Amino acid sequence: MQKETLSKNQKIILDYIEKVNEPIKAYSILHNVQKKGIKAPPQVYRALDKLVEIGKIHKIESKNAFVACKNSNCQISKATAFSICESCEEVSEISDHKLSKYLKTFQEKAGMKFNKYNLEFFGLCKKCSIK
Amino acid sequence: MQKETLSKNQKIILDYIEKVNEPIKAYSILHNVQKKGIKAPPQVYRALDKLVEIGKIHKIESKNAFVACKNSNCQISKATAFSICESCEEVSEISDHKLSKYLKTFQEKAGMKFNKYNLEFFGLCKKCSIK
DNA sequence: TTGTTAATTGTTATAATATAACATTAAATA
DNA sequence: TATTTAATGTTATATTATAACAATTAACAA
Structure with missing residues (x-):
């Protein structure tokens, strides 16, 4: 799955996670993308779920934080x-x-x-x- | 650290986790040990923290659940x-x-x-x- | 192109998980 | 026994995540 096929919110959130380049928490993401029109937690969590699913980001379970995948850019990460x-x-x-x-x-x-x-x-x- | 050196609440909570013998969540533990006098989340989380620290239980991070250690019974689990x-x-x-x-x-x-x-x-x- | 379905979005409310803060009590030990 | 360390009890609140539902947009077969 390429970046171009991502939806609007997915793109906004992936862009932000890639930009910060370190694990970041959902509510911190929310706070930082509010100027882009994303206003509520479900919008963030939905995008995060999808991005994890397609391997663009990973969840650091012990920290409840999300980080961009560094390995391959378009492959489900198992x-x-x-x-x-x-x-x-x-x-x-x-x-x-x-x-x-x-x-x-x-x-x-x-x-x-x-x-x-x-x-x-x-x-x-x-x-x-x-x- | 032996089981005998555990505090009252630590013992209650470890006993319960060992009894159920599968990963269990903090609030479920709380619910089940209320008859033993443990009334509030901090009491549970404190005991859990200690039990994890001394290796009696492990946290399954992806599930926010706790399970008794099956390997060695008195060793810090790294x-x-x-x-x-x-x-x-x-x-x-x-x-x-x-x-x-x-x-x-x-x-x-x-x-x-x-x-x-x-x-x-x-x-x-x-x-x-x-x- | 239109109708239909699936995916995504927006929104409010709330559930589930975890900790801060502080007063009190019990245990360990110098 | 005085001291200090650990554990407890308690209230309140912070943090993380999802349910539920209406509205909108995208995908695509008829």
Whole structure:
């Protein structure tokens, strides 16, 4: 799904998330797109749901925040991994090929039919480690 | 930390979570322990925070639910992995040694000092696959 | 082009999840 | 036993998310 096929509100919200370039919360998004005519939470959550569904953004579950996908720009994201600094709150998307390959293998061994996973690492980023 | 060293409310809430044996939400816990004298959300959330901290329970982030730890009974849990059935909502804790070893190695390679991770797989469990 | 269906939007209200703040009590320990 | 740390009780409120329904727009088959 290309950006051009997104609806008006979806585009407004994706543009904003891409612009801020860090995880952002739904009500913060709402606050920041009100000048564009988006007035109520359901308008934001609907767009977020859709954008997550098509892989344009991810939800950082441990933070109830949303961030633009950095990996591929037009592919449903079934495999997400993030590192989260517990000090400065910085979040980066991890796209380690070996990791996703390993997790895929793991899925195949298990008794379940998996179709998605999310991995969140917590710790101290480089900058905060040396403080 | 042993169960005996838990406070009154912590014990009540851990007992309840262990009894139900599936992920349960904070307000559902509250509802079910009111007969034991726990009356308000902060009492529940405080106990939950502590129990998570000492590894007696885990939070399933994608569901805002809490579940008793199945792995070791008295150890801080820094490495959690769950499989979640998208149909029947069943959640199981995964304790695959190779997986945790792999993720540990992965941590060491990365630029961050990790101290915790949480992995959530989504899919269909055996029962729901054959329906 | 029109009629029909599906998707999206706008809107109000409210549900569900979680914490702030502060007074009180109990437990641990110097 | 004095002190301080942890836990509790309580009220209020903040934060996150969805229900419900009417109105509008887009997609597309007849």
